[in-house]
Amino acid sequence: xxxxxxxxxxxxxxxxxxxxxxxxxxxxxxxxxxxxxxxxxxxxxxxxxxxxxxxxxxxxxxxxxxxxxxxxxxxxxxxxxxxxxxxxxxxxxxxxxxxxxxxxxxxxxxxxxxxxxxxxxxxxxxxxxxxxxxxxxxxxxxxxxxxxxxxxxxxxxxxxxxxxxxxxxxxxxxxxxxxxxxxxxxxxxxxxxxxxxxxxxxxxxxxxxxxxxxxxxxxxxxxxxxxxxxxxxxxxxxxxxxxxxxxxxxxxxxxxxxxxxxxxxxxxxxxxxxxxxxxxxxxxxxxxxxxxxxxxxxxxxxxxxxxxxxxxxxxxxxxxxxxxxxxxxxxxxxxxxxxxxxxxxxxxxxxxxxxxxxxxxxxxxxxxxxxxxxxxxxxxxxxxxxxxxxxxxxxxxxxxxxxxxxxxxxxxxxxxxxxxxxxxxxxxxx
Amino acid sequence: xxxxxxxxxxxxxxxxxxxxxxxxxxxxxxxxxxxxxxxxxxxxxxxxxxxxxxxxxxxxxxxxxxxxxxxxxxxxxxxxxxxxxxxxxxxxxxxxxxxxxxxxxxxxxxxxxxxxxxxxxxxxxxxxxxxxxxxxxxxxxxxxxxxxxxxxxxxxxxxxxxxxxxxxxxxxxxxxxxxxxxxxxxxxxxxxxxxxxxxxxxxxxxxxxxxxxxxxxxxxxxxxxxxxxxxxx
Numbered sequence: 001x002x003x004x005x006x007x008x009x010x011x012x013x014x015x016x017x018x019x020x021x022x023x024x025x026x027x028x029x030x031x032x033x034x035x036x037x038x039x040x041x042x043x044x045x046x047x048x049x050x051x052x053x054x055x056x057x058x059x060x061x062x063x064x065x066x067x068x069x070x071x072x073x074x075x076x077x078x079x080x081x082x083x084x085x086x087x088x089x090x091x092x093x094x095x096x097x098x099x100x101x102x103x104x105x106x107x108x109x110x111x112x113x114x115x116x117x118x119x120x121x122x123x124x125x126x127x128x129x130x131x132x133x134x135x136x137x138x139x140x141x142x143x144x145x146x147x148x149x150x151x152x153x154x155x156x157x158x159x160x161x162x163x164x165x166x167x168x169x170x171x172x173x174x175x176x177x178x179x180x181x182x183x184x185x186x187x188x189x190x191x192x193x194x195x196x197x198x199x200x201x202x203x204x205x206x207x208x209x210x211x212x213x214x215x216x217x218x219x220x221x222x223x224x225x226x227x228x229x230x231x232x233x234x235x236x237x238x239x240x241x242x243x244x245x246x247x248x249x250x251x252x253x254x255x256x257x258x259x260x261x262x263x264x265x266x267x268x269x270x271x272x273x274x275x276x277x278x279x280x281x282x283x284x285x286x287x288x289x290x291x292x293x294x295x296x297x298x299x300x301x302x303x304x305x306x307x308x309x310x311x312x313x314x315x316x317x318x319x320x321x322x323x324x325x326x327x328x329x330x331x332x333x334x335x336x337x338x339x340x341x342x343x344x345x346x347x348x349x350x351x352x353x354x355x356x357x358x359x360x361x362x363x364x365x366x367x368x369x370x371x372x373x374x375x376x377x378x379x380x381x382x383x384x385x386x387x388x389x390x391x392x393x394x395x396x397x398x399x400x401x402x403x404x405x406x407x408x409x410x411x412x413x414x415x416x417x418x419x420x421x422x423x424x425x426x427x428x429x430x
Numbered sequence: 431x432x433x434x435x436x437x438x439x440x441x442x443x444x445x446x447x448x449x450x451x452x453x454x455x456x457x458x459x460x461x462x463x464x465x466x467x468x469x470x471x472x473x474x475x476x477x478x479x480x481x482x483x484x485x486x487x488x489x490x491x492x493x494x495x496x497x498x499x500x501x502x503x504x505x506x507x508x509x510x511x512x513x514x515x516x517x518x519x520x521x522x523x524x525x526x527x528x529x530x531x532x533x534x535x536x537x538x539x540x541x542x543x544x545x546x547x548x549x550x551x552x553x554x555x556x557x558x559x560x561x562x563x564x565x566x567x568x569x570x571x572x573x574x575x576x577x578x579x580x581x582x583x584x585x586x587x588x589x590x591x592x593x594x595x596x597x598x599x600x601x602x603x604x605x606x607x608x609x610x611x612x613x614x615x616x617x618x619x620x621x622x623x624x625x626x627x628x629x630x631x632x633x634x635x636x637x638x639x640x641x642x643x644x645x646x647x648x649x650x651x652x653x654x655x656x657x658x659x660x661x662x663x
């Protein structure tokens with residue numbers, strides 16, 4: 001082909017591409033193009049189009065052009081997935097499926113112990129902590145907002161399959177209440193206290209009771225980080241004698257009791273008990289609103305694997321920490337809200353057949369918690385899963401070039417079965 | 431559609447012209463020790479885009495029998511023959527699930543370190559240079575470990591000499607993966623295998639570390655024995 005004709009042909013091709021915007025986007029995305037129609041009476045343009053159709057659907061052409069697809073975001077991943085309002089109080093159902101960013105100070109203060117290892121690793125990698133706004137959490141926030149705090153405390157339970165997002169919903173609720181200046185009593189995972197390898201001590205307070213000094217100290221530190229300001233304001237209403245030389249007078253700020261428990265691990269469990277008693281009293285006196293958030297509440301009612309020094313099995317009722325938090329679940333106080341999750345992994349291995357609250361709480365737990373508000377946490381809907389994949393793609397988590405194509409996305413969604421946890425695992429190796 | 435043709439067909443005389451070396455399939459790896467299939471059998475088509483539609487009249491698949499696809503091979507867009515081979519080499523006692531989990535963890539670890547660097551980097555220029563795709567890093571690391579030459583024992587006049595010889599492609603691939611896995615197995619037991627593999631791959635990607643040193647050691651020995659190179663024939 002001589003130079004002049006070549007230029008004319010290229011010019012015509014360029015013209016076609018310029019006028020046909022669909023062709024341009026599909027060329028850049030590297031997808032196979034269905035037969036294009038161009039409303040042109042010109043014979044040369046029509047025949048050129050015919051040539052282009054066959055060329056463009058050629059393997060080599062598609063392969064070279066699909067390299068640019070990696071640089072451009074694929075058309076099915078251009079959803080808006082970010083919510084620009086980071087205050088949970090302003091979240092509505094319109095923002096369902098969007099991700100909002102938890103500011104890093106709030107994350108370090110309230111949430112970094114509330115979440116599992118995989119999410120905390122993800123926060124580190126993405127250099128930000130984003131939570132998806134979903135229906136269950138919005139429902140719970142609505143209940144908290146509209147609850148009559150003069151009445152005895154209301155209990156609500158998140159339940160759902162493993163990996164559905166119960167803990168994340170709890171975190172969303174936690175963030176909301178912290179912004180509204182509630183006092184937060186958050187127990188990350190009480191089932192941890194049922195394990196064989198915990199360090200136990202005999203309680204100095206009551207005979208037959210078992211203390212968990214290190215676990216109590218860990219919880220006290222967590223409680224302190226979450227509620228530093230409120231603890232400095234509130235003071236003891238009773239005086240406590242720990243031993244012959246150590247005692248706390250009434251009127252000392254609660255934060256001193258916390259610090260005492262942290263420095264003297266021997267009395268840490270008793271400090272926890274004392275603090276909860278004070279907190280309940282303050283709630284009833286309407287001094288402060290209290291949110292009790294327990295992740296895996298069925299861990300307080302399941303089998304205990306601890307053994308005393310005499311190699312005897314410990315009954316879970318005799319563990320002081322467990323007793324303290326069980327008392328908080330009762331309805332003998334007001335001006336607060338109890339939000340829990342029941343998790344199948346918090347139960348003993350023998351009782352892991354069902355994920356429903358009645359089964360996991362057992363007879364004793366159910367009798368305590370009944371009546372409660374059950375909120376199911378479902379797996380991702382189509383909208384939510386695409387939003388999640390957009391987020392991963394934005395954070396450069398989906399690295400495989402085929403991972404962003406339609407087929408790749410379909411495969412990822414199929415492999416994960418719309419389960420949020422499995423989606424994260426599947427995307428991690430693509 | 432493709433017709434399965436028996437080897438003892440009138441067309442088989444023509445098939446002798448086609449040798450397995452002329453096979454266009456890029457995933458072809460020869461078997462060691464025993465061949466389950468005879469020489470005529472062709473590799474299966476795995477690429478989804480090539481599976482649908484007609485094949486040409488003189489395409490070899492019309493005249494030759496085709497091997498059955500293994501359980502590892504899939505038409506998934508994420509299928510990688512190198513990774514599947516590597517999973518097999520990591521595997522012990524036939525525990526494929528564990529091996530697959532380890533290799534996925536390795537890719538995840540590589541990705542996590544690189545993406546973290548990328549997301550926290552403020553300099554635009556530096557950002558462009560950070561490679562985040564774990565498969566690319568893995569393949570590049572493997573390339574850096576592959577030895578160009580190897581030593582084979584050749585007996586001349588009753589004496590066995592170690593003669594430097596060009597390392598064939600499949601042997602290179604095997605040695606690279608073998609050294610990688612061996613060096614990781616020698617390390618501290620308490621670190622998960624996925625993490626150990628990730629560390630080794632990073633070192634290999636930068637052309638440092640145990641595996642690259644082993645390759646350089648081999649090449650050095652080849653250089654020392656270059657006097658015997660003519661013993662090849």
